[in-house]
Amino acid sequence: MTGKFGALLARRTAWGRSDAISRILAAANAPGVLSMAGGIPAPDSFPVARLAAAAEQVLSRSATAALQYAPAEGITAMREAVAVRAGETGAAVSPERVIVTSGSQQGLDLLARTLIEEGDQVALDDPSYLGAVQVFRRAGARLLPLPTDRDGMRVDVLEHRLAVGARPKLVYVVPHFHNPTGGVLSEERRRLLAGLAERYGFLVVEDDPYGDLAFCGGRLPSTDVHSDRVIRLMSLSKTLCPGLRVAGLTAPDGLIGELVATKQSSDLQTNTFGQYVLAELFADPSFLPAHLARLRVLYGDKARATAGLLRERLPWLTFDEPRGGLFFWCTVDDPLVTSEPLYERALAEGVAIVPGAPFCIGEDGSRLLRLSFATLDEEQRREGVARLATAFEKARADVH
Ligand SMILES: Cc1ncc(COP(=O)(O)O)c(C=O)c1O
Known part of the structure; x- marks a missing residue:
């Protein structure tokens, strides 16, 4: 521990320390930089007029309640x-x-904070969502990284690890359009995972911000249709807006009270006004289906256009075309260039990407990178890809 206050810091502040998220967000916000880095929703995805009308309604009809403290578990309507x-x-x-x-x-x-003690095991895909890795590490968890592919976590490998003695308390999955890999946990693997949860007594954490963003076809049913040992995290950040900070969590009966107690000690409650506004929007049953249909077209079109551009301008990049979500997960297919120097060069050219290594736990991420197609408009996207092409040539020249 270093610095003036180093001796005062709790030991856990050194665990799971990563500047990767702040680095991504800082790069995304730097002036003049076109960002293909963060999972930042498209500016025109927000239902601004509907949110304004809902806010107006809430303030005219229920201002006192909407501006007041509310229960830790959330308002009833939400x-x-x-x-x-x-x-x-x-x-x-x-x-x-x-x-x-x-x-x-x-x-x-x-x-x-409710479930993990120092040394407890948490199983997760390798690579995984950085924010989850950081939370589990900071809680003192030992990570059990598992291979992952187009059909999501290799649950057969988890089964084998359990058979030889692994005992995770939690198994963390992103069931649709995984961040960063884009994988979708197949129905067969969901069933197997639920069966293993029953047999070995762990909890499945299904973190699903992208399930409503399928470009064709629908979403698969949650693992909770097969077992009640499932906790669902239902973010609204990618489908409505991240700024209100309102999301849903569902958990088995026996855990809710403990989680509410932790929530209370953390922030008392979630933003009351945001909950009222979103509950007002959800009260119109036609709103969400129409809004999500618009987003699927918006992002599906962006993904296809970006795939075309990448193939045309960046032939050294290989990827599976995304089936939903916000990201391309790519491999740099050139013996001379790895993703970290490419990231540095790209930033110098004015385009932000994310190198793969920070997402990886044990896997080698040095040739991997994540590109978001969500944030930029068509002209910016063309320019961003052109800058990336220049950055690649410069990164290649650096090696000679
Ligand atoms: C897999 C995953 N989980 C959780 C989050 C954070 O969601 P929220 O904005 O609801 O906190 C993200 C954001 O990128 C994510 O990709």
Whole structure:
């Protein structure tokens, strides 16, 4: 521990320390930089007019309640709305089994703080979402990284690891359009995972911000149709907006009270006004289906256009075309260039990408990188890809 206050810091502040997320966000916000880095929703994806109308309604009809403290578990209307959504995409859930959290990131933190003791095992895909890796590491977890492919986590490998003695408390999955790999956990693997949870007593954490963003076809039912040992994190950040910090969490009966107690000690409650506004939007049953249909077209078109551009301008990059979500997960297919120097060169040219290594736990991420197609408009995207092409040539020249 270094610095003036080093001796005062709790030991856990050294665990899971990563500047990768702040580096990505800082790069995305730097003046003049075109960002293909963060999972930042497209500016025209936000339902601004509907949010304005809902805010107006809330302030004219329920201002006092909407500006007041509210229960730690969330306001009734929002818990009911989350329960309805959960039931549409998985097992039926009563509103009593819902907590409204300040984003799914807080859901992850509540789970880690409620369930993980130093040395407990958490199994997860390798690579995995950086924010989850950081939370679990900071809670003192030992990570059990598992291989992952187009059909999501290799649950057969988990089964083998369990058979030879691994005992994770939590198994963390991103079931649709995984961040960063884009994988979708297949129905067969969901069934197997639920069976293993029953047999070995662990909990499955399904973190699903991207399930509503399938470009063709629908989403698969949650693992909770096969087992009640499933906790669902239902972010609204990629489908409505991240700024309100309102998300849903569903958990089995026996865990809700403990999670609410942790939530209370963390921030008392989630933003009341945001909950009222979103509950007002959800009260119109036609709103969400129409809004999500628009987003699927918006992002599907962006993904196809970006794939075309990447193939045309960056032949040294290989990738599977995304089936949903916000990202391309790519391999740099050139013996001379790896993703970290490319990232540095790209930033110098004015385009931000994310090198693969920070997502990887044991895997070699040195040739991998993540590109978001979500944020930029068509002209910016063309320019961003052109800058990336220049950055690649310069990174290659650096090696000679
Ligand atoms: C897999 C995953 N989980 C959680 C989050 C954070 O979601 P929220 O904004 O609801 O906290 C993200 C954001 O990128 C994500 O990709």
